[in-house]
Each structure stands twice: as structure tokens, then as C-alpha cells.
Amino acid sequence: MPFRPRIAIVGGGPSGLALGLLLQQRGMHLTIYELRSKPTPEELAKPSGMLDLHKESGLRAMSECGLWDGLQAAFGDCSEACRVLDPQATVLHTDDGEHSTRPEVARNALTKLLLENILGDFIKWNHKVTAVQRARNATTNAIEIMLDLGANGTETYDFVVGADGAWSRVRKLLTDVTPFYSGAQFITATLRNASSKYPHLVALSGSGTLSALGGGNGILTHRGPQDSIRVYAAVSTSHEHWAEAVGLGGKTAAQAKIVLLGDDKLFGKWAPSLQDLLATACDEDTKDNPGSPADIAPMYMLPIGHRWETRMGATLVGDAAHLMTPWAGEGVNIALWDSLDLAHTLGGMPEAENAAKWQEALEPRLRGFEEGMLTRAKEKAEETAKNKDMLLSENGGQAMADMFRQVFERIAACSAAAN
Missing domain, CATH: 3.30.9.30 (D-Amino Acid Oxidase; Chain A, domain 2)
Structure with a gap:
């Protein structure tokens, strides 16, 4: 019988849930630990933050999750129309979203859609990870990651993914950097x-x-x-x-x-x-x-361009890996991109006879995943920081309106050239 790695995901936000669904669809066994209680239908129906999903990242990940139709049904509460004002309510820019390709979905609606499609009892609600330890098993020579779950005891895994946000405990296995x-x-x-x-x-x-x-x-x-x-x-x-x-x-x-x-x-x-x-x-x-x-x-935010050395047994996705402020709308999008890439990495692993052999084969693939993720995150974090400085400036409204004007001028020029 082929070896089946023990995999845990710490954190049940969009990136953790998407990764869990993608791995489940690839026949992998996993457990998701989430410190919150399972949300009720009433809680998931409440207003929440809106997320604009991008074609190359969030939308692509949801499509590969097989949730495209459900996602389309969740759009509509917030259009792609945009208005920009200054503090005196002077309108500096307005559009109806005619050039936008980033539809908005409520965070609760996205969570609901993911939860509805994760089969079985894979999510352990009300489970707080209080500490994470890494050790080598002297008998098997494999790296093991132990999760301290407080009153819920301890569990040991061959591979753990930190999708546990800004103050990630899993991150401490890989780097001392903090937000x-x-x-x-x-x-x-x-x-x-x-x-x-x-x-x-x-x-x-x-x-x-x-x-x-x-x-x-x-x-x-x-x-x-x-x-x-x-x-x-x-x-x-x-x-x-x-x-x-x-x-x-x-x-x-x-x-x-x-x-x-x-x-x-x-x-x-x-x-x-x-x-x-x-x-x-x-x-x-x-x-x-x-x-x-x-x-x-x-x-x-985490320092722009921060990195860590690949260490077998654990990795990070989303805010745990590359926390940034929301000024470019990239947070959830690159988090879903991370989950998609990691699912491809883990799902594409060859069969192995034991944990040590599986980890040995995974290490170069994991290094490639982290290199791609962190290079992408550096670019998005630089964009986010630039936008923050621009939009929270003395004349932030005019700066945003000028940015839209330049974008629309480029679109018009491309359209004219094509015709």
C-alpha cells in the first residue's frame, strides 16, 4: 500500500479552505485546524468585507476548485462601479466598471462556497494551535511536526501548512520575522x-x-x-x-x-x-x-521581499507568508494563488514507500514553490506599499483619479491600435 502523508493545514480562512478542497480533490488526506467556531448560516449571511477577485489568481483558483458556477451566483451585491471624491465631496472620477475584470464577492459568501464543497469532517473547529515543534524521528529519519492544541492535546504530522494569518505560529518554524x-x-x-x-x-x-x-x-x-x-x-x-x-x-x-x-x-x-x-x-x-x-x-505588514530557507515539514501561504496592507486588493488573491500552486506541488508528488522518502522527493519541489510564491509576493507588496503612500497622501483622491485616467487612456490607445 503506498505511503499516505499526514498533512495538516492551520487556519480556516479562504487560503486554508481552498487548499484543503484542492488537496481533497486530489485524493489526499488532511486535517484543517481553525480556532473559531463553525459559522452558522445566519453568520455567513451577514455583511462582510468585499473581495475583488483577479483573473490570474483568485478567479483561476476558484475555477480549479470547480466552484466557478457557484462563484458567479455569489456576485452581484457590489458592482464594479467606482467613484473617487476629495474631502469636500467633489467628484474626481466615476465609472461603471466597464473596463474592470475584477468582480466583487463577499468574504462570507466565498467562505460559505468553500465550506459547502469540502466533504467529510476534515475541519476541526474550536481548535487553537498554541505551539508548533519540529523534530526528526530517530526511527524513521523523517521530519515530524507536532501541533500543541491546548486542551485538545497534540497531533503529529509529516507536513504542516501555515495558513494562520498575520500572527502565524507555524511561521516561527521557518523565520523569526514578525509583522x-x-x-x-x-x-x-x-x-x-x-x-x-x-x-x-x-x-x-x-x-x-x-x-x-x-x-x-x-x-x-x-x-x-x-x-x-x-x-x-x-x-x-x-x-x-x-x-x-x-x-x-x-x-x-x-x-x-x-x-x-x-x-x-x-x-x-x-x-x-x-x-x-x-x-x-x-x-x-x-x-x-x-x-x-x-x-x-x-x-x-511583513517586510517587503522577506524570505526564508526551505525547511522540510512546513511551509506558509497567504498572510502567514507575506502579510501586506489592503491597498492593492491583492491579499486574498495571492493567498488563493499560493494555495493553488501548493496543491499542484503536493498533488503531483510521486508515490513513496515512507515519510522520509516522500519528504526527500518533496524538498526541491517545495523550494521551487516557495521561490515562486515569495517572488510574486514581493512584486505585489511593492505595489501595495506604493498605493498606500499615494492614496493616504495629502491629495490622495486626485492621485487615485489620475491613476484611473492613465489606465483608461492606455485602454483607449490599445483599442484604437487594435482597430
Whole structure:
């Protein structure tokens, strides 16, 4: 009987779930560990962040998962239309998404689609990996990775994939590098049933995305499930613990709006329509989540171009491998690309008689996978950092509008040349 490697994936986000599905489809046995509880249908129906999927990465991975039709059905809550404003609500750019090839899908909808297609009891919910250890088995000469699961005991594997995000524990097996603060914070609030309750805000935000940028800050929106408008207030600050410093620790979104709108260095001098959008979202979010603290998150990243030496027994995908800020919309896309490439690597392994032989054959293939992933991630991280500096600049809205103008001019020139 051929050897079957014991494989674990730590983390049940999009990259971990996609990798699990792809490996399952290739007949491989695996276990996914996720610290959260299994989401209920009601939780998966709630508004969540929107993800724009790219042709060469996210869309290709979902297609190879066999989920293309299901993905098409999940599109539609947020169009590809785009509006760009300055802080005084002057419209600097608008389009209907006619040149876009990056459809938007809710993170919850993507998660639901992946979960519906993973067969059997492969996912261990409420399992937190507290430590990861690497050792060589003196009897078999194979590398073994032991996962400490706290109250759930320990488990040992021949290969472990860290899909466990920014503060990955698996990463510690490969490198001492840790994320650092990027200089920006996001405050997130959501208002539902927007068309019936706040048609004037629907008219402002449009059917897709809105980006109001300037003075180093921004108000950004996505349309989403339940006729929602998800609002992000982006704040530039060198203070990693800004929320506590300005007294927002533990405060609700409705309380947070007082600080956001009362400070002229934040949104105190912004147009009344944009202030109304932010204030209404904060109030509605607090009504939906009474007593809950505002969703305020410092944005972290890993050093651009960081690498590690391939070490048998473990690798990383997604944010665990190359955490970056969201300013190019690449995070989930290259995470899915990672999972697709790793599935090809593991699924293409020849049969082996034991774990040591399997690992010996895997090592050069794993090195090639990591080289390709990290080279790609460096390029995307550089783009993301450049976009952050541009969009969170003094005249970020105009910079974004100019970027779109240049893109549209290139498209027009290519079209003219083709004709």
C-alpha cells in the first residue's frame, strides 16, 4: 500500500479552505485546524468585507476548485462601479466598471462556497494551535511536526501548512520575522437596508465602491449583502496604539464617531455628506451590535521581499507568508494563488514507500514553490506599499483619479491600435 502523508493545514480562512478542497480533490488526506467556531448560516449571511477577485489568481483558483458556477451566483451585491471624491465631496472620477475584470464577492459568501464543497469532517473547529515543534524521528529519519492544541492535546504530522494569518505560529518554524505596524488604522462600520432607510447615502456611495481621500485619511465604502454599505475610515497615524491614545479603547462605533468627526485633523472639516455617511454607519453599527466596541484595526505588514530557507515539514501561504496592507486588493488573491500552486506541488508528488522518502522527493519541489510564491509576493507588496503612500497622501483622491485616467487612456490607445 503506498505511503499516505499526514498533512495538516492551520487556519480556516479562504487560503486554508481552498487548499484543503484542492488537496481533497486530489485524493489526499488532511486535517484543517481553525480556532473559531463553525459559522452558522445566519453568520455567513451577514455583511462582510468585499473581495475583488483577479483573473490570474483568485478567479483561476476558484475555477480549479470547480466552484466557478457557484462563484458567479455569489456576485452581484457590489458592482464594479467606482467613484473617487476629495474631502469636500467633489467628484474626481466615476465609472461603471466597464473596463474592470475584477468582480466583487463577499468574504462570507466565498467562505460559505468553500465550506459547502469540502466533504467529510476534515475541519476541526474550536481548535487553537498554541505551539508548533519540529523534530526528526530517530526511527524513521523523517521530519515530524507536532501541533500543541491546548486542551485538545497534540497531533503529529509529516507536513504542516501555515495558513494562520498575520500572527502565524507555524511561521516561527521557518523565520523569526514578525509583522510591523504600517502607519494606518481602519475603523469599520456597516449599515444595512440602505436603499429603504438611507437612499441619499446610496446615491452618494453608488452601486460599487466609493473612495473619498485627502489629508492623509480616507472614507471608503463597498456595497454588500443585505443591501448594506460597509464603511471604512482610514486614518494615517504613526501611533500604533492610536485608539487607546485618543480614548477609543472599548468605545462603541457611535461613540467613536464623536472623535472622528470632532477632530479637524481627521474628518472634522470634511463635507457634510461624507460626515453623514460615516456618522450614520457608526450609529447603525452600534444599533446592530449594542455595547460592542468599535472595529478599529491597526494595519500590519511583513517586510517587503522577506524570505526564508526551505525547511522540510512546513511551509506558509497567504498572510502567514507575506502579510501586506489592503491597498492593492491583492491579499486574498495571492493567498488563493499560493494555495493553488501548493496543491499542484503536493498533488503531483510521486508515490513513496515512507515519510522520509516522500519528504526527500518533496524538498526541491517545495523550494521551487516557495521561490515562486515569495517572488510574486514581493512584486505585489511593492505595489501595495506604493498605493498606500499615494492614496493616504495629502491629495490622495486626485492621485487615485489620475491613476484611473492613465489606465483608461492606455485602454483607449490599445483599442484604437487594435482597430
